[in-house]
Amino acid sequence: MFRDKTLAVLGAGKLGEIIIRVLLEIGWLDRRRVIVTARHRETIEARIGTYGIRGTLDNRAAAREADLILVCVKPHVVADVLSSLNGEVHPAQIVISTAAGVSLRAIEAGLGAEVPVVRAMPNTPCLLRSGMIALAAGSCVRIEHLEAARNLFDAMGRTLIVEERLMEAVTALSGSGTAFLYLVLEALVDGGVSVGLPRAAASELAAQTMLGAARMALETREHPATLRDMVATPAGCTVEGLLELESGGVRPALMKAVIQATRRAAQLSAGAIR
Numbered sequence: 001m002f003r004d005k006t007l008a009v010l011g012a013g014k015l016g017e018i019i020i021r022v023l024l025e026i027g028w029l030d031r032r033r034v035i036v037t038a039r040h041r042e043t044i045e046a047r048i049g050t051y052g053i054r055g056t057l058d059n060r061a062a063a064r065e066a067d068l069i070l071v072c073v074k075p076h077v078v079a080d081v082l083s084s085l086n087g088e089v090h091p092a093q094i095v096i097s098t099a100a101g102v103s104l105r106a107i108e109a110g111l112g113a114e115v116p117v118v119r120a121m122p123n124t125p126c127l128l129r130s131g132m133i134a135l136a137a138g139s140c141v142r143i144e145h146l147e148a149a150r151n152l153f154d155a156m157g158r159t160l161i162v163e164e165r166l167m168e169a170v171t172a173l174s175g176s177g178t179a180f181l182y183l184v185l186e187a188l189v190d191g192g193v194s195v196g197l198p199r200a201a202a203s204e205l206a207a208q209t210m211l212g213a214a215r216m217a218l219e220t221r222e223h224p225a226t227l228r229d230m231v232a233t234p235a236g237c238t239v240e241g242l243l244e245l246e247s248g249g250v251r252p253a254l255m256k257a258v259i260q261a262t263r264r265a266a267q268l269s270a271g272a273i274r
Contacts, residue, residue, distance in 0.1 A: 169258075
């Protein structure tokens with residue numbers, strides 16, 4: 001889909017590598033038209049050796065020939081990267097930032113030009129093309145720019161366009177939410193082991209059950225309570241288990257986890273460049 005485009009990935013760390021790897025695996029990119037940058041030459045050489053792409057230490061040089069520019073650096077490095085691009089980017093390019101907490105206004109100001117800018121918040125399951133990615137559009141973004149960004153991330157899972165003011169909540173729910181679910185998964189596995197299941201079997205049973213439940217919610221679009229009632233027959237074992245979860249405060253604990261993570265994301269955002 002992007003084989004006639006040049007992609008510059010500024011910051012070829014874990015997330016940058018995931019994006020490159022997925023898009024190359026499905027054949028959406030011409031590896032000769034992928035350029036990566038990093039702060040250390042060893043990282044660049046590793047990416048070149050693994051994927052047969054191009055690399056440089058110079059963000060400005062990479063951006064100069066790109067159609068799509070992905071800013072995948074840590075939030076505290078964004079200001080320096082934007083400064084290096086100031087005056088180099090132009091309206092025919094699209095800049096996509098994955099830096100948590102760095103506002104569209106700050107990115108646009110740092111670039112010093114009226115360039116289409118999209119904020120993206122992906123999560124780690126993007127590696128398996130099962131990610132959740134939220135997108136927010138900047139002031140210069142037109143429909144075709146947003147669709148290009150959406151098409152890019154559609155290869156890695158599901159995409160959702162949101163208002164920028166919701167990005168901290170997105171960070172908490174789908175970004176941090178994977179860690180919350182891993183904790184739930186670990187507890188289910190340990191519960192299975194405690195009642196006699198081998199750990200390998202308990203792990204497979206719990207993980208596939210979680211995956212299947214998520215697919216049921218996504219594909220049927222039924223309310224979770226409706227899906228829960230499909231399992232919980234009167235006076236059955238599921239009802240007993242649900243009662244224990246409710247008495248243990250699992251529901252409010254998970255809700256509070258999302259609320260607290262959102263508050264922390266907002267605090268970090270307030271400390272980032274605005």
